[in-house]
Amino acid sequence: SQQGEEDPQALSIQEGENATMNCSYKTSINNLQWYRQNSGRGLVHLILIRSNEREKHSGRLRVTLDTSKKSSSLLITASRAADTASYFCATDEGGTSGSRLTFGEGTQLTVNP
Amino acid sequence: GAGVSQSPSNKVTEKGKDVELRCDPISGHTALYWYRQSLGQGLEFLIYFQGNSAPDKSGLPSDRFSAERTGGSVSTLTIQRTQQEDSAVYLCASRSGGGSTEQYFGPGTRLTVT
Numbered sequence: 001s002q003q004g005e006e007d008p009q010a011l012s013i014q015e016g017e018n019a020t021m022n023c024s025y026k027t028s029i030n031n032l033q034w035y036r037q038n039s040g041r042g043l044v045h046l047i048l049i050r051s052n053e054r055e056k057h058s059g060r061l062r063v064t065l066d067t068s069k070k071s072s073s074l075l076i077t078a079s080r081a082a083d084t085a086s087y088f089c090a091t092d093e094g095g096t097s098g099s100r101l102t103f104g105e106g107t108q109l110t111v112n113p
Numbered sequence: 114g115a116g117v118s119q120s121p122s123n124k125v126t127e128k129g130k131d132v133e134l135r136c137d138p139i140s141g142h143t144a145l146y147w148y149r150q151s152l153g154q155g156l157e158f159l160i161y162f163q164g165n166s167a168p169d170k171s172g173l174p175s176d177r178f179s180a181e182r183t184g185g186s187v188s189t190l191t192i193q194r195t196q197q198e199d200s201a202v203y204l205c206a207s208r209s210g211g212g213s214t215e216q217y218f219g220p221g222t223r224l225t226v227t
Contacts, residue, residue, distance in 0.1 A: 105155040
């Protein structure tokens with residue numbers, strides 16, 4: 001079963017607007033990662049935030065992590081049509097799991113030109 | 114190659130046939146993962162290899178599924194007596210090991226069982 005739950009399931013915005021996606025999880029984690037998937041094929045790693053971090057930035061991406069609420073959010077600022085994709089959060093529980101990732105169901109983002 | 118490669122990219126098979134899916138990880142990566150993604154869904158963990166350790170098979174859905182990794186590099190996922198519910202995209206990922214937890218994904222194999 002999937003640990004992560006993401007909302008919204010689908011998001012449609014206009015180019016230039018900001019997009020916010022949320023992820024909730026159930027167990028303690030070592031870190032949380034966000035991935036992007038185009039056209040239902042390979043995933044690309046976007047950003048990683050460790051359990052002792054609260055916020056992280058990478059270019060137009062901003063990730064927050066609230067371990068007390070077991071939730072994370074991904075903000076994409078000044079969106080572009082090329083940002084259209086599915087976005088997944090994935091949790092790494094660390095320990096003996098071998099950095100096995102547990103993925104959420106994903107948010108389908110559509111950025112309209 | 115620079116990235117993870119998988120073959121075939123697409124596979125159509127008849128129910129009851131066996132299939133083999135191949136993954137070539139990034140050279141030097143010690144960890145290799147197989148995931149399955151059904152249409153419109155998230156990724157479901159199947160199996161994990163780390164170096165010479167026994168693989169973590171806890172995600173394999175049935176005994177029809179098996180995987181091996183030869184020489185610590187190439188991996189093959191085998192599905193015996195395929196069923197229609199096996200239809201999905203099968204994704205392979207590798208990780209460099211050590212302190213890195215970022216996984217690098219291949220393009221996947223789309224399996225259709227008719």
